[in-house]
Amino acid sequence: MSTQATHAQQAVVDKVIEIEILRYRPEQDEKPFPQGFEIPYHPDMSILEALQYIKDHLDSSVSFRWSCRMAICGSCGLMVNNIPKLGCKAFLRDYYPQKVTLEALANFPIERDLVVVMDDFIKKLEEIKPYIIPERDEKCLSEGTYQQTPEQMEKYAKFSMCINCGLCYSACPQYGLDKSFTGPAALALLARYNRDSRDAGSAERMKIVNQEQGVWSCTFVGYCSVVCPKGVDPAAAIQLLKVESSKDYLIGMFKPD
Amino acid sequence: MQIIKTDVAIIGAGGSGLRAAIEIAENYPQLNVALISKVYPMRSHTVAAEGGAAGVVQDSDSLDQHFDDTVSGGDWLCEQDVVQYFVENAAKQLTQLEHWGCPWSRKADGNINVRAFGGMKKERTWFAADKSGFHILHTLFQTSLKHPKITRFDEHFCLDLVVEDNKIQGVVILDIAEGEAKLIQAKSVIMATGGAGRVYTYNTNGGIVTGDGMSLAYRHGVALRDMEFIQYHPTGLPGSGILMTEGCRGEGGVLINKNGYRYLQDYGLGPETPLGQPKNKHMELGPRDKISQCFWQEQQKGNVITGDRGDVVYLDLRHLGKAKINERLPFIRELAKAYVGVDPVHEPIPVRPTVHYTMGGIATDAKTATSLTGLYAIGECASVGLHGANRLGSNSLSELAVFGQLAGQQAAEYAQQTEHQATQPLQEKAQKIIARTEALLNSNGSEKMADIRQEMGDCMEEGVGIYRIQASMQKTIDTLAELKVRYQHIKINDKSSVFNTEFLYAIELGYLLDTAEAIAHSAIARQESRGSHQRIDEFNTRNDVHFLKHSLAYYQADKAPIIKYSDVTITRSQPAERVYGAASETKEK
Numbered sequence: 001m002s003t004q005a006t007h008a009q010q011a012v013v014d015k016v017i018e019i020e021i022l023r024y025r026p027e028q029d030e031k032p033f034p035q036g037f038e039i040p041y042h043p044d045m046s047i048l049e050a051l052q053y054i055k056d057h058l059d060s061s062v063s064f065r066w067s068c069r070m071a072i073c074g075s076c077g078l079m080v081n082n083i084p085k086l087g088c089k090a091f092l093r094d095y096y097p098q099k100v101t102l103e104a105l106a107n108f109p110i111e112r113d114l115v116v117v118m119d120d121f122i123k124k125l126e127e128i129k130p131y132i133i134p135e136r137d138e139k140c141l142s143e144g145t146y147q148q149t150p151e152q153m154e155k156y157a158k159f160s161m162c163i164n165c166g167l168c169y170s171a172c173p174q175y176g177l178d179k180s181f182t183g184p185a186a187l188a189l190l191a192r193y194n195r196d197s198r199d200a201g202s203a204e205r206m207k208i209v210n211q212e213q214g215v216w217s218c219t220f221v222g223y224c225s226v227v228c229p230k231g232v233d234p235a236a237a238i239q240l241l242k243v244e245s246s247k248d249y250l251i252g253m254f255k256p257d
Numbered sequence: 258m259q260i261i262k263t264d265v266a267i268i269g270a271g272g273s274g275l276r277a278a279i280e281i282a283e284n285y286p287q288l289n290v291a292l293i294s295k296v297y298p299m300r301s302h303t304v305a306a307e308g309g310a311a312g313v314v315q316d317s318d319s320l321d322q323h324f325d326d327t328v329s330g331g332d333w334l335c336e337q338d339v340v341q342y343f344v345e346n347a348a349k350q351l352t353q354l355e356h357w358g359c360p361w362s363r364k365a366d367g368n369i370n371v372r373a374f375g376g377m378k379k380e381r382t383w384f385a386a387d388k389s390g391f392h393i394l395h396t397l398f399q400t401s402l403k404h405p406k407i408t409r410f411d412e413h414f415c416l417d418l419v420v421e422d423n424k425i426q427g428v429v430i431l432d433i434a435e436g437e438a439k440l441i442q443a444k445s446v447i448m449a450t451g452g453a454g455r456v457y458t459y460n461t462n463g464g465i466v467t468g469d470g471m472s473l474a475y476r477h478g479v480a481l482r483d484m485e486f487i488q489y490h491p492t493g494l495p496g497s498g499i500l501m502t503e504g505c506r507g508e509g510g511v512l513i514n515k516n517g518y519r520y521l522q523d524y525g526l527g528p529e530t531p532l533g534q535p536k537n538k539h540m541e542l543g544p545r546d547k548i549s550q551c552f553w554q555e556q557q558k559g560n561v562i563t564g565d566r567g568d569v570v571y572l573d574l575r576h577l578g579k580a581k582i583n584e585r586l587p588f589i590r591e592l593a594k595a596y597v598g599v600d601p602v603h604e605p606i607p608v609r610p611t612v613h614y615t616m617g618g619i620a621t622d623a624k625t626a627t628s629l630t631g632l633y634a635i636g637e638c639a640s641v642g643l644h645g646a647n648r649l650g651s652n653s654l655s656e657l658a659v660f661g662q663l664a665g666q667q668a669a670e671y672a673q674q675t676e677h678q679a680t681q682p683l684q685e686k687a688q689k690i691i692a693r694t695e696a697l698l699n700s701n702g703s704e705k706m707a708d709i710r711q712e713m714g715d716c717m718e719e720g721v722g723i724y725r726i727q728a729s730m731q732k733t734i735d736t737l738a739e740l741k742v743r744y745q746h747i748k749i750n751d752k753s754s755v756f757n758t759e760f761l762y763a764i765e766l767g768y769l770l771d772t773a774e775a776i777a778h779s780a781i782a783r784q785e786s787r788g789s790h791q792r793i794d795e796f797n798t799r800n801d802v803h804f805l806k807h808s809l810a811y812y813q814a815d816k817a818p819i820i821k822y823s824d825v826t827i828t829r830s831q832p833a834e835r836v837y838g839a840a841s842e843t844k845e846k
Contacts (some may be wrong), residue, residue, distance in 0.1 A: 027753050044496070056707035060759045061751040065296075067463035070499045070592060072391055073300040089595055111434055122297065122411070130399040132358040145355040147367035153360060160360055160392065164299050189399075196358060211379040 015041040017096050018049055021062060024110050032110065034101075035059070041096055048076050048087035051102070064114040071229055074163035077170065078104040078114050084167035084227045086141075105170040120179060121166050124186040128208055130193055133201025152197045159192035159237050161230045168224035168234050174217050181217040182208065184224035184234030189217040191237035194244070206248055215241045258687060259439040260680060262293040263408070265665075266428055266443035267795070268295035268415050268470060271301030272390070272654065273636030275397035276350075276661025277761030282404035285669040291441050293410040293430055295465065295761075298398045302451050302463045303657065306390025307384035307502035307588065310654035312348035314371060318379040320344045325830065328653060330376040330544050331616075331645020332788035333805065333832040334483065334825060335571040339623045339642040341658050341828065343652075350658035351383050359396040360385050362585075372585075373507040373824055376837075378537050382651040387502050393654060413439070414761055417690040418446065418473055419683050424475065424630035425477075426683055429690045433761065436754025438694070439444050440687040442680060444633045444672035447664050448474060448619060452637035455765075457612040458714030458775040461493050461500040467765040468772035470638040475621045475771060479627045480809035482640040483617035484772075485780035485790045488648055489549035489723050493611030494596050495566035501589055503650040506541035508585050509533050510574045512548070513605065514560040520570075524551045526838040532576050543837045544645040546789040549610035553723045564607060566597075571605035577601075587775040606640045610723060614653065616644040616789065617779070620809060625664040631671060635664040642807075642826070646788020697767075698760050701745030706759075706766055709747070713766075713773055716740075721780045726794040730781040737774050738817070744770055748835050761811035775810040775818055782820040783808060 009160045016038045024032040027133050037054050045053075048066050055062050064073040076087035081101050092100070108116035122123040139146060168184035169175050182190075190209065196203045209215050220236045265281055267274045270292050278292045285827065294301065305686035313323050321343040328335045355361055362370045362381050374382040385392040401407055412433045419427040419440070427442040450470030454462030475481050492501040493511070506512075511532065514520045519540065522529045526543040530536045539549070552570060555561050561568040574589075579602045580602055582590055586601075593599045593606045619634035621627050621641050627634050635641070637655050643656055705834070713736075719731025751759040786792045806822035813819060836844055 021314075025753055026755050053760070060706075060749075061753075063756050063758045065300075066559060067296060067304045067465045068302070069299050069463070069497065070305060071595070072388070073296075073298065073302075073304050075300050086525070116757050126402050127403075130404050132356070132400075134356070139356065141349055141352050141356070145352050145361075145369055148363055149367040150363050150365060152367070152400075153363060160395075161388075162395075163304075164317065164389070188532065193358070198356075198358065 017041040017092055018099040019054065020087055020099060020101045021114065023062070023113055025061070025112055041092060043091070043093035043096070045092045046088050046102070047080055047085070047090045047092070047102065050092060051087060063112050072163060074165035077105050077165040079106055079169050079170070084170040086165060086167070086229050089229055105166055107170050107172065107176045108166065118166065122167055124183055125164065125189060125233040128182065128186050128190040129201060129205055130189045132193065132199050133204065134195065134198070135200045146198045148197050156192045158231065158233055159188045159195070162188055162232045163230055165229065167227045167229065171223040171227040173221055173223070174219055180213040184238065187215060187241060188232050188234040188237040191241055206244065208243065210243050210245050210248055215245055258684070258691070259437065259438060259649050260442060260684065261291065261642060262442045262677060263368060264288040264443065265445050265447065265668045266291045266293060267447045267449055268293050268303070269451060269636070270298035270409070270640070271449065271451055271636065272303035272393055272397060272657035273661040273664070274447065275401050276658055277447050277449065277635060277665035278407050279397065279401055279404065279484050280662050280665025281669045282406045284391065284666070286406060288406065288669055288672055290303055290407045291410060291443065292407050292430070293413050293415060293441070295412065295414045295433070296729050297301040297411050298409070299395055301394060303390045303394040305461070305463060305500065306654055307387045307500060308374060308507065309372060309384030309389045309651045310393070310415050310658070311349055311374065311377065311381050311649070311651040312351040312383060312534065312655055312748035313344065313381050314348055314369060315379060315381065318381055321380050323381060325652065326377050327643070327649055328645070329833070329835050330649040331343055332799065333830070334645030334787060334807065336623065336642025336826045337828040337830060338826050342623065343643055343656065346659045350662055351655060354393060354396055354658060357396050359392050362386055372504060373535055373537055373542055374649070375503050375506065375542050375548070376538060376649040377651070382507065384504060384620040386584070387504050387586045388761035389654060391788045393657070407435070414764070415469060415473065416694050416764070418477055418632070419686045419774060420477055420594045420629065421682050421686060422678065426630045426678055429687045430692070434756055436757065438687070438691045440683060442683055444675040444676060444677060445633065445668040447668050448632065448634040449636050453772040454612050454615065455767065456713060456769050456776065457717045458711070459493070459498045459718065460612040461490055461498050461843035467547050467769050469765065469768045470634065472768035472771040474627060474629070474632065474634065475810070475812045476777060478812065479629050479632070480620040480811055481617060481775045482620035482807050482809055483646070483779070484615070484775045484810055485721070485783050485808060486616035486646050486788055487612060487776065488545055488614035488616060488789055489610040491545055491548040491610050492554060492572050492608040494592070495564065495569050495607055495609050496803055497596055498611035499592055499596055500613070501572055501584070501593070501606060503545070505572055505574055505586060505589060506535065508581065509535045509577055510572055511541055513571045513573055514555050515562045516560065520555050520560060521548065521551055525836070525840060527675050527841055539838050544647055545650060550791060552610050562607065566607070567609065569607035569609050572608045573605040574601040575603065575605065587678060587825045606797055610653055614648055616646065616648050625660055625665060625757050631675070633664045633668045635660045645791060697763060698749060698752060700747050700749045700763070704743045704747045706747050706763060709743055710769070712736065713740055713770060715775070717773055717813065721777055724791050724793045725780060727781065730777060734777045734781060737770065737777055741770050741774070778818050778820055779808045805832060
């Protein structure tokens with residue numbers, strides 16, 4: 001164990017790695033342009049730490065979002081060599097000695113440098129009613145918690161792990177083509193509540209699922225699940241919702257409103 | 258300048274801020290709430306809490322035991338009436354989170370499961386695997402979306418409070434994306450901005466934990482209470498400081514030194530408990546302050562492992578087995594693999610103590626009100642008096658729920674019986690705040706911010722770390738004073754207005770320096786050892802005669818803060834010797 005740690009941590013002081021950042025400052029740049037930096041190479045260094053090094057020592061005007069640096073706050077999504085990643089969970093050792101190219105998350109408008117405009121993404125999360133819609137005879141607090149067995153939890157657990165980082169929207173070709181698509185993270189969150197035994201709001205949410213911009217826009221490329229850093233598997237959530245939506249449709253044929 | 262009128266403004270949209278907002282929206286539907294955060298709410302640092310939230314549920318447990326554990330854990334510096342209110346409401350508020358959808362881990366029968374935690378006599382920590390804070394925060398954020406009366410100001414940075422007529426009447430915020438300042442005129446304001454762990458170099462905290470609210474209240478004359486009490490979490494990853502939850506030890510993980518020896522038994526936490534049979538308040542389930550201190554002692558004895566990331570001991574989970582680690586500690590496994598290249602199923606995790614939590618904060622009364630009329634404070638930025646000199650793990654997530662609810666109610670009640678004052682004088686104040694902010698943006702000195710930040714963090718580790726002595730605390734105080742002067746001469750290269758993070762870091766650095774100063778001065782003035790404030794000079798014991806008191810730091814522009822003291826509310830637990838391990842059993846008999 002100690003040899004491994006020693007190896008991983010060794011500061012290779014004489015080695016450098018090239019980082020190229022797609023810069024864009026709307027007040028002064030007509031369009032985005034690449035800017036190259038050379039920084040000391042450490043195998044342990046994350047892309048986020050590389051950015052912090054650049055900001056502290058080379059160019060203080062580079063802007064990017066970050067906070068927890070432990071892959072849970074969802075702030076630091078960006079394109080690393082054209083693949084959506086969390087900056088804090090991608091490491092220089094996986095790229096060295098090649099150059100690393102960093103760009104703002106694809107499919108989002110660039111606010112500035114590596115910061116994207118999240119408004120549409122946040123709006124989509126808000127619109128799918130991501131909260132427990134209780135039965136009419138809601139339990140009082142004095143009656144204690146709802147019963148929910150581990151098996152019942154398992155039905156939605158995976159879909160509750162989303163950190164709202166936006167990588168899946170960046171990976172989704174459909175969202176790239178049509179911004180009205182509800183999209184992977186929001187649909188996974190919708191499935192999370194629909195599949196929760198405490199919730200009685202499925203019917204309301206299925207209206208969103210059944211819309212053209214709901215699940216039926218998804219062409220099942222599945223790249224969303226590949227890039228998800230938390231194993232949420234939004235593609236699976238969407239497939240499950242497609243089944244539900246088909247059921248709705250069939251029932252609707254025999255039982256018109 | 259845009260002027261927005263609201264009833265209650267909440268600064269910070271982490272666990273406590275969101276809980277307060279929902280309280281108001283649910284029970285005071287006529288009121289408007291402005292929920293302001295410098296990040297999107299789900300980025301708030303509550304998200305990184307792992308282990309769980311304490312609330313009595315088992316038949317074998319009692320509110321009295323939770324009270325006693327909390328008060329002795331805090332080395333009798335807790336406000337006991339506040340602790341009583343807290344233990345009475347904790348389970349109820351955790352149940353509320355459950356009703357809103359929080360996926361608490363369950364027993365096979367579908368009831369809530371609880372785990373053991375440090376310093377707790379009984380298992381009473383509700384947990385959502387090892388992502389409890391994440392699930393609480395997302396549950397609260399998502400629940401808040403039900404309420405149209407909550408207007409969010411995401412990615413809006415608080416520049417200052419607007420105080421007029423001796424009461425708070427609003428805040429000035431900066432829209433980070435637009436670079437535009439706005440005046441939020443409010444009848445009451447709740448401060449919920451989180452802690453200040455970033456004043457230290459090695460910490461478990463996110464980059465946003467920069468003491469903003471503490472500093473803002475402090476600069477307006479509100480005391481910062483008990484700031485010398487800084488919690489080192491015993492198990493952070495070396496280098497990064499990333500948190501390995503106390504839940505690891507709650508589930509049965511053990512700490513070993515370089516000889517494979519469970520060293521905690523040498524420091525009053527023994528006798529050694531059998532592997533895989535953790536015992537409450539013994540060994541690895543001792544309180545955080547003591548376990549962090551044991552690391553330092555082992556370091557002095559040369560019993561730690563010296564690696565490239567610095568000195569460490571090992572947190573060994575291997576005997577728990579893969580299935581249990583995957584069920585109870587999946588995030589820990591993910592983090593250890595990613596950040597130190599260790600799979601805890603097969604290897605022990607290298608760990609060291611890192612700064613985790615500020616026990617102190619903005620002084621409030623038992624109902625979250627500060628001395629500034631209309632201003633309330635909750636969560637880590639506040640000192641409601643719950644944690645005393647050392648917080649027990651899992652009390653702070655419950656605190657968010659219990660006091661978030663209470664502050665929402667209090668601020669709403671106050672707002673209901675208050676009218677908006679004339680806007681004109683507030684606007685004038687706001688203009689001055691904006692002018693001052695612009696002057697900072699135009700700083701063209703020669704000092705590099707990154708250097709000041711680094712030197713601040715290092716001098717805090719040096720002087721006000723796990724163990725403290727007069728001379729090194731004084732040195733830290735001197736360094737901080739010098740850094741504050743240098744801060745007046747920083748250079749900000751970026752003068753732009755769209756998402757100018759260099760500028761935001763500059764404002765945050767100002768907040769950090771003021772908070773750091775309050776910590777260091779409160780520490781040197783406390784001439785005793787209590788909880789997380791341990792001195793190894795002549796003041797190495799607790800002194801109830803002189804220091805069974807809260808410290809209160811008062812801001813003085815361009816001068817050292819004034820430190821005063823106030824009494825501790827004691828209801829039914831008289832100060833006694835604080836004991837763990839075998840001694841705690843002897844005491845009970």
